[in-house]
Amino acid sequence: MADLLTSRLGYLLKHAQLNFAASGARALEPLGITGRQLAVLVVLDAAEPLSQLDAARELGVDRTTMVALVDELEAKDLVERRRSPDDRRKNIVGLTAHGKKALAEGERLHKETEKAFLAELTPIESELFLRILKKLAADTAREADGEPDQDENENA
Amino acid sequence: MADLLTSRLGYLLKHAQLNFAASGARALEPLGITGRQLAVLVVLDAAEPLSQLDAARELGVDRTTMVALVDELEAKDLVERRRSPDDRRKNIVGLTAHGKKALAEGERLHKETEKAFLAELTPIESELFLRILKKLAADTAREADGEPDQDENENA
């Protein structure tokens, strides 16, 4: 690949993201989980017990997608479903002991990955970069048009 | 969506990218092309004529994917295929007059979008951000393991 496109912001964002995702995947490989699955564990490790729909909203995914995510984690014995006694339509999803261990180790690996990824930067650059990125990620970025509320394409 | 994940680098990169892509798509809407298609036009507007495979390499996509990309652009009369006289296996893909116009206008809209996206930043922040992003996007980010040459997942 040459670099006709490498000065384009979209290209840079996409490839920075791909690079980081690849690093994360590599780091989590020995744990046997994906970055996606780690993110789900993070969300499910909340103070209050979450239903599948609660977790789906937190992750920004469809509830049908959430079914598959929980299926995966349950197959690995990282989480378990139980019917909510308060509302028997709901599945409360909680981490198993194994899941809590995987979460802790995954978070450790994840932090290492972030650190390694930003290692080339000075602490000041690093801080500034994250601050800017937060702005750009939060920004709904709808400039000129007045669309009322189009649903965002959200992923963890 | 709440923000349990919003301090994670992966999340920030992904959502900054999604936001920018959405802005770009909105900006190009009146032109009737996608950001992807604009990137293909940029590549095909090279000094030397490119075959489909040349362009695919430049874009970092598979040659089968390239077929579809050229099909789309040809359907919109933005590019045209012609057999290479030197090697009749090759399709040289060139921009039509209409394609050149679309490219110019698309690039104008694209630059506006980049500018708007970075508008909240000071010029110094902007410059620093792009410089850092370039580093992170270029970085193959293979830290601890010595894999010889795994093919990257490339997209424009």
Added chain:
DNA sequence: TATTGTTATACTCTATAACTATA
């Protein structure tokens, strides 16, 4: 009637395998 989880289905994106025509 509305909501939660589920399944079936479809759609997008992209890659692999196989075919053709050329070299």
Added chain:
DNA sequence: TATAGTTATAGAGTATAACAATA
């Protein structure tokens, strides 16, 4: 034999529609 373009096909990933259980 190898390469360029093409087609058919399959695999992720995710969404929509419909259904059962529950509210």
